[in-house]
Amino acid sequence: MNLFKxxxxxxxxxxxxxxxAFAADAAEPIAKEDLKVGIIYIGDExxxxxxxxxxxxxxxxxxxxxxxxxxxxKYNIPEDESVYDAAVDLxxxxxxxxxxxxxxxEDYMIQAATEYPDVQFCHATxxxxxxxxxxxMHNYFTSVYxxxxxxxxxxxxxxxxxxxxxxxxxIGYVGAYSYAEVISGYTAFYLxxxxxxxxxxxxxxxxGSWADQALEKETAEALIADxxxxxxxxxxxTGAAAGCEANGVYDVGYNVSMLxxxxxxxxxxxxxxxxxxxxxxxxxxxxxxxxxxxxxxxYSEGAVALTELGTACAEGTQExxxxxxxxxxxxxxxxxxxxxWTVNGETVTSTATDDLAETYYGTEYISPDGYFMESELAxxxxxxxxxxxxxxxNQVY
Amino acid sequence: xxxxxxxxxxxxxxxxxxxxxxxxxxIRIAAILLSLAFCxxxxxxxxxxxxxxxxxxxxxxxxxxxxxTWNTLRDTMILLVTAxxxxxxxxxxxxxxxxxxxxxxxxxxxxxxxRYCGNSMPTLLLFALMILVSLAAGLIWGLIPAIFxxxxxxxxxxxxxxxxxxxxxxxxxxSIAWEAKKGSGNIGTINQKTQAGWISTSFLPDIFGNxxxxxxxxxxxxxxxxxxxxxxxxxxxxxxxxxxxxxNTARYAGINVKKVILRTMALSGAICGFAGFLLVSGSSxxxxxxxxxxxxxxxIIVSWLAKFNPFVMILISFFLVFMGNGATQIASEFxxxxxxxxVITGIILFFILxxxxxxxxxxxxxxxxxxxxx
Numbered sequence: 001m002n003l004f005k006x007x008x009x010x011x012x013x014x015x016x017x018x019x020x021a022f023a024a025d026a027a028e029p030i031a032k033e034d035l036k037v038g039i040i041y042i043g044d045e046x047x048x049x050x051x052x053x054x055x056x057x058x059x060x061x062x063x064x065x066x067x068x069x070x071x072x073x074k075y076n077i078p079e080d081e082s083v084y085d086a087a088v089d090l091x092x093x094x095x096x097x098x099x100x101x102x103x104x105x106e107d108y109m110i111q112a113a114t115e116y117p118d119v120q121f122c123h124a125t126x127x128x129x130x131x132x133x134x135x136x137m138h139n140y141f142t143s144v145y146x147x148x149x150x151x152x153x154x155x156x157x158x159x160x161x162x163x164x165x166x167x168x169x170x171i172g173y174v175g176a177y178s179y180a181e182v183i184s185g186y187t188a189f190y191l192x193x194x195x196x197x198x199x200x201x202x203x204x205x206x207x208g209s210w211a212d213q214a215l216e217k218e219t220a221e222a223l224i225a226d227x228x229x230x231x232x233x234x235x236x237x238t239g240a241a242a243g244c245e246a247n248g249v250y251d252v253g254y255n256v257s258m259l260x261x262x263x264x265x266x267x268x269x270x271x272x273x274x275x276x277x278x279x280x281x282x283x284x285x286x287x288x289x290x291x292x293x294x295x296x297x298x299y300s301e302g303a304v305a306l307t308e309l310g311t312a313c314a315e316g317t318q319e320x321x322x323x324x325x326x327x328x329x330x331x332x333x334x335x336x337x338x339x340x341w342t343v344n345g346e347t348v349t350s351t352a353t354d355d356l357a358e359t360y361y362g363t364e365y366i367s368p369d370g371y372f373m374e375s376e377l378a379x380x381x382x383x384x385x386x387x388x389x390x391x392x393x394n395q396v397y
Numbered sequence: 398x399x400x401x402x403x404x405x406x407x408x409x410x411x412x413x414x415x416x417x418x419x420x421x422x423x424i425r426i427a428a429i430l431l432s433l434a435f436c437x438x439x440x441x442x443x444x445x446x447x448x449x450x451x452x453x454x455x456x457x458x459x460x461x462x463x464x465x466t467w468n469t470l471r472d473t474m475i476l477l478v479t480a481x482x483x484x485x486x487x488x489x490x491x492x493x494x495x496x497x498x499x500x501x502x503x504x505x506x507x508x509x510x511x512r513y514c515g516n517s518m519p520t521l522l523l524f525a526l527m528i529l530v531s532l533a534a535g536l537i538w539g540l541i542p543a544i545f546x547x548x549x550x551x552x553x554x555x556x557x558x559x560x561x562x563x564x565x566x567x568x569x570x571x572s573i574a575w576e577a578k579k580g581s582g583n584i585g586t587i588n589q590k591t592q593a594g595w596i597s598t599s600f601l602p603d604i605f606g607n608x609x610x611x612x613x614x615x616x617x618x619x620x621x622x623x624x625x626x627x628x629x630x631x632x633x634x635x636x637x638x639x640x641x642x643x644x645n646t647a648r649y650a651g652i653n654v655k656k657v658i659l660r661t662m663a664l665s666g667a668i669c670g671f672a673g674f675l676l677v678s679g680s681s682x683x684x685x686x687x688x689x690x691x692x693x694x695x696x697i698i699v700s701w702l703a704k705f706n707p708f709v710m711i712l713i714s715f716f717l718v719f720m721g722n723g724a725t726q727i728a729s730e731f732x733x734x735x736x737x738x739x740v741i742t743g744i745i746l747f748f749i750l751x752x753x754x755x756x757x758x759x760x761x762x763x764x765x766x767x768x769x770x771x
Contacts, residue, residue, distance in 0.1 A: 044734060075728045079583070080688070081681045085468050086725070092462055107577075107586035107683070397573045 029288030037071045038090030042102035044075040047211050048255035049236040053101045056274025063279040079104025087112035091119045113137045127380040129293050138291045140277050141379040143298030145188035147270040149335045150324045151252045152192020154268045159197045161314035168199040172223030174233040174240045175206045178395040184381035185234045201389050208396035211236040217243040257307035269307040276303045296379040300329045336372035341387040409761040421756045432748035436741045458726020459719045469722050471610040474617040476714040479696035481624045482668035485661045488705050490641045495557030497693030498564030499538045499666045503531035503673025508684040515593035531674035532667040539666015547655040568686045586682045596679040613679045625707040
């Protein structure tokens with residue numbers, strides 16, 4: 001398994017390096033009106049994460065000029081063999097490219113990709129496209145940690161306004177599961193907060209579900225009861241925001257604006273704009289170009305953003321946000337700059353050590369400039385350190 | 398002043414002694430047609446979609462292509478085998494609510510063999526071992542509450558229900574122990590490259606196309622016939638029926654009630670374990686807490702609606718799966734949420750259950766009263 005992962009990372013790096021070379025032997029272009037696109041969603045428009053993908057597909061339809069009946073969507077597909085059933089069904093209906101939006105879909109999409117080598121399969125948040133060695137299997141994700149970081153700045157500004165920049169108050173985070181995607185996200189958020197209020201600490205509590213309205217509300221309320229004065233989340237419903245509004249605590253959301261759920265206490269939400277990827281991938285089909293094996297873009301390409309700032313935001317927030325975006329775009333700010341965080345009191349200088357082999361498989365993620373190269377080696381997030389200042393109240397896998 | 402004339406009841410309900418097969422079938426068909434008409438009105442009034450097109454789309458989703466038909470058959474067979482498994486227990490009035498857990502432990506056992514022996518054992522031996530351990534795991538899970546029931550007369554409904562939670566926790570435990578990517582809590586597809594331990598039809602002659610679940614169908618239909626014979630024509634089956642009617646009668650007739658309870662629950666659990674094997678080896682190729690997917694509970698509806706008749710269970714399982722698989726299609730074609738199909742299924746089931754009343758009783762309207770009294 002370790003070797004396997006190591007190979008995966010190496011293969012990905014190689015693939016990214018020779019991306020230009022691969023693009024040469026491309027597939028046949030498909031006329032725009034003959035194109036059929038399939039997409040498998042884990043939820044429907046009721047669920048923020050899927051809704052963001054649906055908006056991305058709509059943006060793609062408009063940008064590429066596809067009609068409604070050229071896109072076939074399957075909703076509420078659980079992470080089991082139903083994914084395989086859905087994928088091959090879409091292939092049999094003539095889709096030349098099929099997207100899947102949930103982490104647990106990957107194995108089943110690979111299974112379908114093996115059977116349908118002429119159909120392109122694109123899987124969001126996954127990590128196995130490169131190691132599967134299938135030319136028609138692709139992974140995509142966005143540098144959402146950038147928007148998490150900037151949403152942390154919005155939270156930090158509010159804390160500074162309420163309690164002063166030196167405050168040592170505690171904030172809370174409602175997480176889904178204890179693994180890299182979530183850890184990377186809340187660390188970025190926390191570092192954003194800390195860039196304004198350096199002495200803030202954070203507690204994380206996991207729900208063990210991607211979308212459970214009642215449980216997320218309950219978890220947010222438990223954190224509030226524990227003394228947290230601001231809540232953010234990596235789970236897909238408006239539950240945490242509703243809990244915040246009911247308890248008069250400020251909230252930073254995810255995916256969609258929480259202003260409907262918490263009109264007086266929602267500050268903003270870190271959001272992903274999937275439109276650029278869907279437009280890119282479908283254009284590849286139309287132009288007969290090869291789709292990247294690992295695709296990951298961020299703020300500069302319009303793939304991540306913040307939702308509208310709530311009226312509760314502190315004065316000067318917009319300016320701070322704009323400054324952070326500009327610094328991220330020009331490369332002067334790295335979210336996971338190792339000088340801004342420590343683990344057990346020490347600065348991390350390398351991930352390619354024996355102690356960390358179980359998590360990073362000997363791959364070096366720390367760049368020579370001293371920052372963790374999140375999403376640069378593969379599209380899925382890898383950052384899995386629990387840094388000083390963050391306490392996990394539980395662990396759920 | 399004359400005594401007030403007693404008011405004639407508009408309708409009287411009389412229990413039927415018997416009902417002809419034709420009549421009972423006709424009543425049920427009428428119930429289904431009525432429920433479809435009712436749903437049509439509901440669909441139109443709420444969504445303004447054309448109900449006929451919605452029904453056609455459901456049909457298309459469930460049996461529209463060869464593969465969809467096979468998927469529907471595969472899911473039907475899993476539901477059917479679970480219903481078959483719980484039937485002996487329910488017929489004995491032993492409320493086995495624990496099918497869900499018995500399926501899961503059977504699935505875990507199968508997955509373990511696939512993981513640890515999949516690439517080192519000859520295929521026949523591998524399958525023999527997978528089946529054996531899945532049967533054994535289900536049997537043990539079913540037998541534990543039965544022992545407590547037989548010895549100390551504990552409440553089997555609560556006991557089997559709680560065993561489900563233990564099985565779910567066990568599944569979570571193994572999901573982490575065997576996880577494919579650290580922290581994901583997801584086992585992923587087992588033996589994805591080698592397909593070792595997957596039920597495959599590739600060695601069969603190519604009559605159903607390259608993709609089918611004919612082996613699953615064959616096994617489960619054989620089990621259906623065997624279960625019918627077991628319940629209807631064997632001494633065991635008779636003992637189960639007598640214990641179910643009255644334990645005291647059974648004792649009076651010299652039946653060892655404890656033995657019957659243990660034996661029947663062992664059988665029930667073992668077949669549930671086998672359903673776990675079919676799920677893991679024959680379709681999911683992985684195990685997670687959602688593998689059983691509530692089938693252990695749906696199977697109870699199937700078994701009861703069929704009045705414990707295995708052949709009727711085929712129809713009912715097929716109907717329920719058909720509605721579920723059709724739902725995916727109406728969701729993508731009409732943007733109707735899957736809940737729409739659940740509403741339709743619920744209404745149809747309600748009408749079918751309601752029709753039971755008319756097969757057991759007949760209504761006599763006022764003017765026929767004399768006739769009824771004769």
